[in-house]
Amino acid sequence: MSDSLETLKPVPEPDAESAPYWQGANDGRFMFQRCSTCGKSQFYPRSLCRHCRARELKWEQSKGLGKVASYSVVHRAPTPAFRTNSPYVLALIDMDEGFRFMCNVIHCDPASVGIGDTVRVVYESRPGSTQKIPQVEKI
Numbered sequence: 001m002s003d004s005l006e007t008l009k010p011v012p013e014p015d016a017e018s019a020p021y022w023q024g025a026n027d028g029r030f031m032f033q034r035c036s037t038c039g040k041s042q043f044y045p046r047s048l049c050r051h052c053r054a055r056e057l058k059w060e061q062s063k064g065l066g067k068v069a070s071y072s073v074v075h076r077a078p079t080p081a082f083r084t085n086s087p088y089v090l091a092l093i094d095m096d097e098g099f100r101f102m103c104n105v106i107h108c109d110p111a112s113v114g115i116g117d118t119v120r121v122v123y124e125s126r127p128g129s130t131q132k133i134p135q136v137e138k139i
């Protein structure tokens with residue numbers, strides 16, 4: 001691996017199941033799946049409903065709002081690419097539409113993040129890619 005690859009953050013490689021999610025992110029829309037059989041939402045994208053295993057799933061646009069369910073402040077970056085961000089917050093977000101989303105809480109002091117904080121989805125650009133990455137910020 002070259003130095004430049006080690007300093008680049010990973011970027012997603014959309015597949016058939018996740019392509020609508022990633023395209024939505026590029027368009028500023030946070031997309032998730034809802035089961036046409038049981039009506040429950042799910043995230044990440046899958047070919048089956050994680051609740052009832054039905055295959056009839058539809059895409060919906062989230063309002064992009066949720067609350068911090070749990071989080072950790074990362075002080076020791078897992079790869080060189082993330083060192084400039086350390087310390088940073090890795091969080092589980094309970095979105096208002098009923099699914100849980102893992103991401104970074106950005107644009108704030110990591111020490112200010114707490115369980116129950118209200119957040120909204122924002123889109124991060126990464127060098128070397130045109131793919132936008134959904135993250136959240138406190139509101």
Ligand SMILES: [Zn+2]
Binds near residue numbers: 035039049051052
């Ligand atoms: Zn279902």
